[in-house]
């Protein structure tokens with residue numbers, strides 16, 4: 001096997017921008033580190049990755065990504081512990097999922113070592129950009145898009161894989177998230193691309209989410225496209241509810257992203273003997289539980305916010321408030337996951353990955 005780490009060419013930035021960054025007031029995902037990794041696909045193969053200064057890229061106006069949306073991405077984070085060591089959380093799952101998305105969007109799959117070795121080399125070079133303060137991390141955005149030219153509606157013959165990183169603070173500025181259960185628009189359909197992290201899945205959510213924002217909500221909870229009867233997921237999070245002491249989440253399907261945070265929560269719950277049900281969850285059941293007081297919690301789970309407690313959900317013109325618990329599952333799972341991510345606790349699952 002070729003040693004990928006040896007093959008990565010590195011062009012360092014002449015000067016670092018790091019001194020201009022206020023690490024105590026980091027936004028989410030809008031300040032970018034000094035370097036990025038770029039890897040091109042042409043003539044039927046991926047060329048060796050190259051690390052270069054973070055910079056704009058030039059594309060032909062006919063590049064297929066602009067017309068047919070052949071674009072996929074991942075979202076992950078690097079964490080720095082008290083000693084300054086750098087960790088990733090289940091990165092091989094992101095690598096695998098990128099290729100699941102690639103396959104569905106007719107994008108050539110990326111060899112595993114290009115992703116893993118490329119990512120590690122980039123993080124080692126930009127190590128100083130990984131924040132150390134509580135709740136902050138380096139958000140990592142690996143993505144692939146069709147750079148090949150032509151207006152013909154067919155898969156491109158050239159692609160770019162890029163990893164860009166952004167030192168980031170918390171995803172939601174306020175802890176109180178208000179969501180709207182959507183009954184008109186759909187995020188995904190049977191046989192569609194909902195399970196892929198395809199750019200178009202997110203573009204399609206912006207308009208209905210904007211309508212929800214105009215009504216005072218921050219996020220939409222998607223329901224099934226068939227009858228809008230079952231809870232599916234949020235814009236960038238899987239959804240959990242707690243009825244009495246049972247934790248419930250929907251099964252993943254071709255409409256729902258197989259979230260890494262979701263499956264980590266399920267494994268922790270199993271280890272701790274928390275009653276869990278992975279099953280289809282009717283909106284009517286959640287509304288009923290809210291009315292009779294058995295609905296204790298509702299939260300989103302995803303890399304960006306880790307666990308995001310929902311304070312209120314709206315449905316058919318009514319708002320339902322969730323109780324404020326002193327000992328919530330949401331806080332418990334968030335602590336267990338972040339303690340593993342930041343190397344503050346044992347990792348019995350082997351999820352932490354040293355860079």
Ligand SMILES: Cc1ncc(COP(=O)(O)O)c(C=O)c1O
Nearest residue numbers: 236237238257259260261302303
């Ligand atoms: C649509 C969608 N659902 C769920 C998630 C949560 O997945 P993960 O926990 O792997 O970040 C994300 C974010 O990646 C997402 O975009």
